[in-house]
Amino acid sequence: MKKENCIVAQSGGPTAAINASLAGVIDGVRKSGSFTRIYGSLHGITGVLENNMMDMSLMALSHFPMLNTLELTPAMYLGSCRYKLPDYTEDPAPYKQIFERFEEYGISAFFYIGGNDSMDTVLKLSNYAKSIQSDVKIIGVPKTIDNDLFATDHTPGFGSAAKYVASTVLEIAHDAYIYKIPAVIIIEIMGRDAGWLTASSALARTTYSQAPDLIYLPEVAFSKEQFLADVKDKLTKQKTVIVAVSEGIHDADGNYISSDSAVADKFGHAQLSGAGKALEYLVRDEIGVKVRSIELNVLQRCAGHIASRTDITESFSLGQAAVKYAAEGKTGIMAAIERISNDPYQWVIKSADVADIANEAKSVPVEWINEAGNDVTDEMIDYLRPLIIGEVSLQYKDGLPVYLPVDHLLH
Template sequence: MKGNVIVGQSGGPTAAINSSLAGVYCTARERGAKKVYGMLHGIQGLMEGKYVDLSDFIRSDLDVELLRRTPAAFLGSCRYKLPEIHENQEVYEKIFDILEELDIECFIYIGGNDSMDTIKKLYDYSMVTGRGHTNFLGVPKTIDNDLALTDHTPGYGSAAKYIGTSVKEIIRDGHSLRYEHGLVTIVEIMGRNAGWLTGAAALAKGEDCEGPDLIYLPELVFDVDKFVAKVRKLLEKKYSVVVAVSEGIKTADGKYVCELGSNVDFVDAFGHKQLTGTANYLASLIAGEIGCKTRAVELSTLQRAASHSASRVDILEASQVGGAAVKAGDEGDSGKMVVMLRLSDDPYQCTTEVKDVHKIANDERLVPREWVNKEGTYVTDEFITYVRPLIQGDVSPVMVDGIPRHLYRPID
């Protein structure tokens, strides 16, 4: 590698995103990169001239291991949508000026759907204008697991492991106390359009746990009346009911369930509504309709920040895809994203390839209909077979005074 590498992180962070950053850094140094720069807060920070030399923070093998075990985006993230090339070429000129000034041979962006849109646009601009010698590569990252063409995305396995563990603990808690009219706990799990995370609640089921009673994914229409009737019937047989719901479940008219209780006004740069309150609405509805005690549990950012519950498979694969992106860029690939290719479930084997980012950006991979039961109230064994290998193994935190130690970067 003759030039330098720059890497950024974008979108919602995960427990494994920094393992990908570590993979990029280590592989770039092994391949002879003179400098490995990190964008502060993604492409948005880069346009403001905010970047760091990663060697200022990663000084030893211990720092690399700490980074792999550090949740959230070490470099800082953003949700910035690049304009279309014909709308504002000045933005692209500014970015390419910086890349040329830093002698960037390989530009790597770690993120999800919207981040791959950034890679696509930067690559297209380089092709249209013939400007620069930078190769643009995407590294998959999203707990939502909804990127096209890849078997799964780093970050998902750790989130799924946390969700399965947490739902199991919630179920145990529900069995502790008996209430006169029963207890219904609604667990709200992230997932706007794809139910990969919510389906992971089924991992709680085993010889020592019956698992959640109902699971509702956003891929299927949610019928409020049928839901109430189903819960009522369950309470006739048991005193504690646990339901896992996606934040993005919708009624037949396309309205988010969380909007039934309040208005959802905030929209981000990519046009996504902020979803929250689904569990609260359903818990209040059940309490009013049935008269039982209810609880609403929103896992929220805990799903993506629980590095203490990270999957070893996930952390290793996150580092693997980061390194694969550097290798691909060094060998001349551009406008590509690294994807995971599953070779077998038992024993679990997976490798990497690169695919055209144009076939990935702004697309969503949903849970197959055949992986949800006929009623739409639970996932099938095929779903469990798919997800279980991704949650295997543990990553022991580096503990200091009884608390996990992370790699620290001063807040900018």
């Protein structure tokens, strides 16, 4: 079979924008004319291994009406996996299987939308391809709400998660301000190793509300004593103190704050409480004011109804660019965003060597955290602000957001 088809797959954790990149790849295929068919591999690279693929060529037809619905559908239309390829010099079996499948389906390009781990797959597959003189192009498209990928100014999915976090913190502030008694609200935000998403809570600040009053990122060693002093100090000036805290905060020895507050249930099993819950208990026991912790949980990565238009547009464009790069003969690269300016916000897409990205995590730079380690700087806010701008025009039916059906993932 003549090599003229391509495969796209998704991997890692969900975001509100990863299907926008999928829609971008499909649109790129439609416009490029370089591919006859496009297949979606279900559950990441495991779909290639297990021959679990769906023909998506219909979606690449001109003006496929549902592409806009796919663009705005949260989580992963093609499903996900947490599969790590072995080193091919030690275990070439899965590589042989994958490239045999590529041959079988006439594949000349494989697009993988994902985070650090997925870029590891892109790197390994492209290296293996070189080693066997295969001309299949292996291209990565970034995504992660954690915003921790190198070589790209920021990651698709992050802006939508940041918009959810900021909007939600503002709404929680309105909810909290109504009572007269002193209260502390602790909001736990995703990001085990990188504090980007927790930092984005600072975007909730308005002319009338300074919430969150305190922000703790995993990039700074967390001190319970300092935290209690910070909260007490705020309580001398205001009745409501709203704290944003990363799930990954840890002390100077690297111990998660959550695990230090391990609780045991009635069967004696250790239960790991999250950082927010641990700090709730700490404030209750040590300060004694009314306190509530709120874990934003998976909602921050799947709330398609409040996605950032900027994020969706960028994610779509990166998918389109990946197809262009493949058509140009590139491989072992990831489509990435380069920021030209903050105000006006301008960006371009570039190609980045995936070897510089795979398996590495980009932390928040220390100069974007204040000296006290309990807030972020204006430079951080200037960086974050453009990413949450704009709203999506979601359709609603019977009061519910309209998303693309995912029946194929249910069994």
